[in-house]
Amino acid sequence: PFCSPKPHDIWYTDGTYYVTWDNGRWNANSTCYLTLNYLTPGSKGRVAQDFQFPNARGFFTIQPKQEWLLNQTLHDQGTDVYADEQTLYFIIANDDVSTPGARGPFTGPNIILSAKIEPTPIDTSPNNRPPPSFLGLTVGLPLVFAFIFFAVCGTHFCMKNKRRIGPIAIGGGARRFKKGYSGRAARRQRAHVGGEGSYRDELDEEEDSAPDLSPAAQRREWELASVKGGR
Numbered sequence: 001p002f003c004s005p006k007p008h009d010i011w012y013t014d015g016t017y018y019v020t021w022d023n024g025r026w027n028a029n030s031t032c033y034l035t036l037n038y039l040t041p042g043s044k045g046r047v048a049q050d051f052q053f054p055n056a057r058g059f060f061t062i063q064p065k066q067e068w069l070l071n072q073t074l075h076d077q078g079t080d081v082y083a084d085e086q087t088l089y090f091i092i093a094n095d096d097v098s099t100p101g102a103r104g105p106f107t108g109p110n111i112i113l114s115a116k117i118e119p120t121p122i123d124t125s126p127n128n129r130p131p132p133s134f135l136g137l138t139v140g141l142p143l144v145f146a147f148i149f150f151a152v153c154g155t156h157f158c159m160k161n162k163r164r165i166g167p168i169a170i171g172g173g174a175r176r177f178k179k180g181y182s183g184r185a186a187r188r189q190r191a192h193v194g195g196e197g198s199y200r201d202e203l204d205e206e207e208d209s210a211p212d213l214s215p216a217a218q219r220r221e222w223e224l225a226s227v228k229g230g231r
Helices: 072-076 134-159 184-194 202-209 215-229
Strands: 002-004 009-012 017-021 031-042 045-054 059-062 085-094 106-114
Touching: 002 106, 031 059, 031 072, 045 059
Parallel strands: 009 106
Antiparallel strands: 002 017, 017 059, 031 045, 031 085, 085 106
């Protein structure tokens, strides 16, 4: 009549498990008797523990005990040692007098009772850290440097004509200044455009008679004229 546990199920001492059976086999008002037995009994007997409950329930909750792991053979020798595992099995019977031939007892499947497994502590000290992976460094470092190189080059070529601070173009663009001063060359060009009979002031005639100077000399001359003329 057992529905659970299944054969060779593993139960742990810190868990909660169910024993279920076909309660339609007996009268609903009858009483079921369940015994947990050692597969290898000692001098204390085969029964580890017995239970009693109404058949109408159809299930029973069991929380395994640490004492069920007591090694029965060593206990008979006067030494109490708890085993890591112990094989047990259930027997169920009923007191329903209306079904005298089917009251039992019925033997259930074997189960394996195991001690609670304590997790192995993890050593997080610096001495237990894994060594650095040279393969990871060999692959990772070139990738990082390649990414930085392509990022800088891409920024240089994509932004060279787009971002400027005043006359300076970031990215290598040419420097351009808006010339607000009209010098000799501009006035001379305007004079030639007007022809030989166009108007020419005294400053133009002085510039025509003045010797050509280098750019540095022209800049110094312009600065001196600005100071003297208050321009």
